[in-house]
Amino acid sequence: MRIAFLVNSIEGEMAYYTTTWLALAALGRGHEVCYVTPGDFVLRQDNSLLIRAITLNGSKPKKPETLLNALKRERAKISTIDIREVQVLFLRNDPSEDAERRPWAVYAGTNFGRLAAAAGVIVVNDPDGLALAQNKLYFQGFPDIVRPTTLISRSIEEIRAFIEDHPDGVILKPLQGSGGKNVFKIRSKEEANLNQIFEAASGAGYLIAQNYLTEATAGDIRLFLMNGRPLERDGVYAAFRRIPAQGDVRSNLHASGTAEPATITPQILSVAEKLRPKLMDDGMFLVGLDIVGDIVLEVNVFTPGGFPEIAAMHGVDFSEDVVIALEDKLRVRTLYGGALSNHALATL
Incomplete structure (x- = not known):
């Protein structure tokens, strides 16, 4: 099996990215891996779709740093x-990273992805x-009961x-954004620098204001779902708690947050189950939910990360589970001779 990973850029890939670990898992199971970026698609005059891909030329690195150095x-x-x-x-790829600097790249993955699916990929x-x-x-399409109050x-x-x-405060952030960039906690409408915060956060367009959840001071829980259900192996869930740094409302690991083990309770599983129908209906294979109590703060469907942190805590590399799931999808596609849609295969 050959797996192509679409990423924002080769230069921007890091050893601690979940994508890197997924690629290593695929190589470890004997598959071929290549990387493409939003500018690497070619649609020729005969409607054939090609990719200008970076491959490893037969090498099989076993460490993240070795893989990235080779690429x-x-x-x-x-x-x-x-x-x-x-x-x-x-x-x-994360479209929000390209929205300002390379707007042409934002829809490359979905647009060319449709053509790839039509070709049988x-x-x-x-x-x-x-x-x-x-x-x-997108988050507004999920049930009210699992969402913060939102404007x-x-x-x-x-x-x-x-x-x-x-009165407990409000979280203000851009509608288009990720990684904790321009996320602010507002304590009252009289806050002295509210105008400056508004200008900074609204530079990329619309804003989301959500009621602040006091339980968030202890961080949130990132829980991975695969094929619509919590990803789990031998009683260990693909999950961890993200703890914000002191004085920071952001729990993003790459915005000063830290990772700790999380206890996955029946309450958390019940929250995930409420999101499952829509995620399945939308063909979301691998998703990361950020949960506080019984409320979901984010549904991460593009580049949810955290597999290396989970492996460090529990000794379980869920990247292999994801690759095995892809192998199963390929077997089903072959068995049915292309009769099943990509939408169905994505969460089968």
Whole structure:
């Protein structure tokens, strides 16, 4: 099986990225791996879709650093591959990273992903589902009971009124964003620098204001779902608690947060179950939920991370489970001779 990973850029990939660990797991199970970026698709005049892919040229690195060094060292050695020579296209780019600097790249994964799926490639997460999730407005499609109270607006007057209605405080963040960038806690509408915060956070467009959950001071729990259900092996869940640094409202690991073991309770599993129907309906193969109590703060469908942290805590590398699931999908696709849609295969 050949797996192509779509990422924002080769230079930006890191050893601690879950994508890197997924690639290593695939290599470890005897598969071929290649990387593509949003600018590496080619649609020729005969409607054939090709990718200008970076491959490892037969090498089988076993460590994240070795893998990335090989990719970056061989950056100029690009092979042009017909997409039909790829069995799985794994969309692992973050569109919000490109929204400001390279807006043309935002929809490359979903647009070309659709063409790849039409050519018979298994594309995960399903590109039609991802197209619905290009920003946090997607979250509003889940049941009210699992979501914080939310306002979406670019009006500072509307946001001031929302803040006044929530004396415990409000979290303000961009509608299009990730990684904890421009996330602020507002304590009251009289906050002295509210105008400056508004300007900083609204630079990329609409804002989300959500009621602050006091339990969030202890962090949130990142729980992975695969094929719509909690990812688990031998009683260990693919999950961890993300603890914000003192004085910071953000628990993102790459924005000063730290990772600790998490206890997955029946309450948390019940929350995940409430999201399952829509995630299945949208073809979301691998998802990361950020949960506080019985409320979901984020549904991460593009590049949820945390496998290396989970492996360090529990000695379980869930990357292998993901690759095995992809192998199963390929067997089913072969068995049915292409009769099943990519949408169905994505969460089968």
